[in-house]
Amino acid sequence: MHALVYTGTQELIYREEKNPKIVNGESIVKVSASGICGSDMHAYHGKDNRRVPPLILGHEISGTVDKGKFAGKKVILNPLITCGGCEYCSNGREHLCGKRIILGMNKPIERQGGFAEYVSIPDQNIYELPKTLDINEAPIAEPTAVALHAVELGEMELSKSLKDTKALVIGGGAIGLLSGLILSKIKKCEEIVIVDPNKNRLRECSKYLNASAVDPSSKKIIESYFDIVFDTVGLEATRQQAIKTIRPGGTIIHIGLTQPGGTFDFRKATLQEITFIGTYCYTNKDFEKTLNILSKKEIGSLDWIEYRKLKEGSRAFKEIHGGLCTAPKIILLI
Amino acid sequence: MHALVYTGTQELIYREEKNPKIVNGESIVKVSASGICGSDMHAYHGKDNRRVPPLILGHEISGTVDKGKFAGKKVILNPLITCGGCEYCSNGREHLCGKRIILGMNKPIERQGGFAEYVSIPDQNIYELPKTLDINEAPIAEPTAVALHAVELGEMELSKSLKDTKALVIGGGAIGLLSGLILSKIKKCEEIVIVDPNKNRLRECSKYLNASAVDPSSKKIIESYFDIVFDTVGLEATRQQAIKTIRPGGTIIHIGLTQPGGTFDFRKATLQEITFIGTYCYTNKDFEKTLNILSKKEIGSLDWIEYRKLKEGSRAFKEIHGGLCTAPKIILLI
Numbered sequence: 264m265h266a267l268v269y270t271g272t273q274e275l276i277y278r279e280e281k282n283p284k285i286v287n288g289e290s291i292v293k294v295s296a297s298g299i300c301g302s303d304m305h306a307y308h309g310k311d312n313r314r315v316p317p318l319i320l321g322h323e324i325s326g327t328v329d330k331g332k333f334a335g336k337k338v339i340l341n342p343l344i345t346c347g348g349c350e351y352c353s354n355g356r357e358h359l360c361g362k363r364i365i366l367g368m369n370k371p372i373e374r375q376g377g378f379a380e381y382v383s384i385p386d387q388n389i390y391e392l393p394k395t396l397d398i399n400e401a402p403i404a405e406p407t408a409v410a411l412h413a414v415e416l417g418e419m420e421l422s423k424s425l426k427d428t429k430a431l432v433i434g435g436g437a438i439g440l441l442s443g444l445i446l447s448k449i450k451k452c453e454e455i456v457i458v459d460p461n462k463n464r465l466r467e468c469s470k471y472l473n474a475s476a477v478d479p480s481s482k483k484i485i486e487s488y489f490d491i492v493f494d495t496v497g498l499e500a501t502r503q504q505a506i507k508t509i510r511p512g513g514t515i516i517h518i519g520l521t522q523p524g525g526t527f528d529f530r531k532a533t534l535q536e537i538t539f540i541g542t543y544c545y546t547n548k549d550f551e552k553t554l555n556i557l558s559k560k561e562i563g564s565l566d567w568i569e570y571r572k573l574k575e576g577s578r579a580f581k582e583i584h585g586g587l588c589t590a591p592k593i594i595l596l597i
Numbered sequence: 598m599h600a601l602v603y604t605g606t607q608e609l610i611y612r613e614e615k616n617p618k619i620v621n622g623e624s625i626v627k628v629s630a631s632g633i634c635g636s637d638m639h640a641y642h643g644k645d646n647r648r649v650p651p652l653i654l655g656h657e658i659s660g661t662v663d664k665g666k667f668a669g670k671k672v673i674l675n676p677l678i679t680c681g682g683c684e685y686c687s688n689g690r691e692h693l694c695g696k697r698i699i700l701g702m703n704k705p706i707e708r709q710g711g712f713a714e715y716v717s718i719p720d721q722n723i724y725e726l727p728k729t730l731d732i733n734e735a736p737i738a739e740p741t742a743v744a745l746h747a748v749e750l751g752e753m754e755l756s757k758s759l760k761d762t763k764a765l766v767i768g769g770g771a772i773g774l775l776s777g778l779i780l781s782k783i784k785k786c787e788e789i790v791i792v793d794p795n796k797n798r799l800r801e802c803s804k805y806l807n808a809s810a811v812d813p814s815s816k817k818i819i820e821s822y823f824d825i826v827f828d829t830v831g832l833e834a835t836r837q838q839a840i841k842t843i844r845p846g847g848t849i850i851h852i853g854l855t856q857p858g859g860t861f862d863f864r865k866a867t868l869q870e871i872t873f874i875g876t877y878c879y880t881n882k883d884f885e886k887t888l889n890i891l892s893k894k895e896i897g898s899l900d901w902i903e904y905r906k907l908k909e910g911s912r913a914f915k916e917i918h919g920g921l922c923t924a925p926k927i928i929l930l931i
Contacts (some may be wrong), residue, residue, distance in 0.1 A: 359869065
């Protein structure tokens with residue numbers, strides 16, 4: 264089969280690879296579309312010890328089952344594979360399973376990803392494509408589940424309704440925009456500021472999201488003002504912006520993985536009773552809720568997605584790396 | 598009146614000061630006992646910009662009302678003075694009031710503290726001493742309210758009962774011991790590890806608390822093991838111990854103010870959905886609950902408190918600074 268293979272830091276090669284083999288309890292899916300995630304970019308930069316070259320990246324996947332019990336069905340994949348038996352899996356928090364693996368990773372266990380013509384996947388990770396959802400748009404389900412989980416984690420912490428909160432979203436990438444769309448269109452939040460240094464991307468977000476889209480120097484980013492801040496970037500600088508702008512008793516939801524360490528204002532966090540929650544996954548229930556949201560078009564048009572061909576994937580990675588992409592999401596079509 | 602005055606970094610002088618004057622809505626309390634808090638030590642080290650010399654420190658206070666509407670009553674003071682009218686004060690989160698001040702601080706507003714013969718206090722901050730509580734022990738109510746608030750913040754985050762959780766308490770000072778006692782005696786938590794580098798203090802904690810009392814190199818401090826970790830120290834190193842030992846989906850409660858910054862493993866926090874909550878105060882309701890707990894002796898004997906005379910307070914500060922104190926709490930008697 265053809266596949267886009269991550270072969271070394273900032274290097275992807277479109278080449279011939281062996282087809283995946285079917286095993287008991289799993290299926291082979293012929294991939295239709297596969298989205299590029301920030302964590303794929305993180306791997307591309309050589310900074311992810313769970314994704315070591317050579318490896319087929321990609322975990323936001325739609326397609327048609329080629330071999331397996333759902334053969335012929337159009338499907339979306341939940342790329343998060345968990346053990347099913349541990350305390351977390353038994354209590355609806357399977358995303359915290361110690362044995363969890365994600366498609367497109369090879370440490371500690373290899374699972375080739377979706378930037379290829381075919382991918383293998385356990386049957387319980389296969390969801391039927393809702394009839395009203397386009398198969399090429401469908402990979403957006405995965406980051407939408409991430410954003411839904413993040414927004415609802417925040418919602419549980421708040422002492423008031425999300426409708427009445429002031430929300431700051433740091434980052435106008437897919438997770439930032441999706442968090443904003445869920446806040447606005449599903450949770451009816453009326454005061455949202457989204458911040459990104461990339462003006463083209465802000466303009467793109469503004470077309471779809473009812474929010475103030477501003478650059479980091481804007482006066483709308485008021486100190487100790489926001490009830491909830493979503494840091495969808497995860498840089499030392501964005502975390503510092505988050506702790507600076509959060510109001511006393513507020514909640515920071517941290518979804519980014521860009522910089523693993525760096526200093527932070529723990530004094531403010533302590534004196535002002537700030538809650539900081541890290542998240543980057545979702546439960547099976549979140550994934551199902553997301554499919555329902557997308558099937559009903561509850562987050563509106565998905566025209567902000569840009570499509571490229573798989574064989575041109577290397578160029579897409581280069582453009583994202585170079586900050587040349589306006590679209591918050593690029594999906595590769597196979 | 599006589600007072601112990603903080604006059605400069607690591608300097609306290611017992612000297613004559615002017616008596617406080619009574620104003621409308623306030624009372625003058627003749628102080629019986631006043632505890633030394635970690636935040637007083639922080640000021641003593643010249644590291645608290647809210648406590649600038651010259652200043653009378655101390656905010657854990659019991660005494661007898663000398664002038665005011667409760668004259669003659671034996672009382673305990675809630676040193677947290679709030680505006681009463683803001684959103685926080687109206688919603689039972691008055692400890693987050695933007696105008697809050699604490700006795701024994703002078704920035705932005707001066708409120709002399711309790712290391713003196715007399716102190717002034719708004720009437721609504723005065724609580725009658727429960728009959729079964731010794732007036733000299735009574736200042737422990739304030740740090741007990743801090744610990745109760747911290748434990749109950751953690752309790753709200755957990756997906757199971759505190760009884761069934763594995764808890765790590767970092768620090769064997771008053772807040773560490775009190776958090777442990779509340780976990781053990783009130784919340785019935787059965788697996789508690791308390792860690793401190795000071796062996797004498799560990800031995801003292803062991804006499805009162807049903808927990809494994811260990812030094813930081815102990816094998817009982819297992820990586821990614823604890824459902825909840827209380828960092829009652831707030832050093833970069835203790836926060837790193839907290840994030841290392843917390844299990845996926847777990848909660849870190851951060852009560853210390855020792856080091857305001859420093860790096861942290863935000864990658865683990867994100868990948869493992871860790872909740873980090875800063876806290877150092879309590880609500881009025883927490884303070885009332887605490888008086889009830891202490892009046893019923895629910896956290897057991899308070900014989901771990903050591904008493905000194907106010908005029909010997911400077912020496913007590915020196916001994917705490919030098920790590921020479923075994924007792925988790927020193928209360929100065931006036």
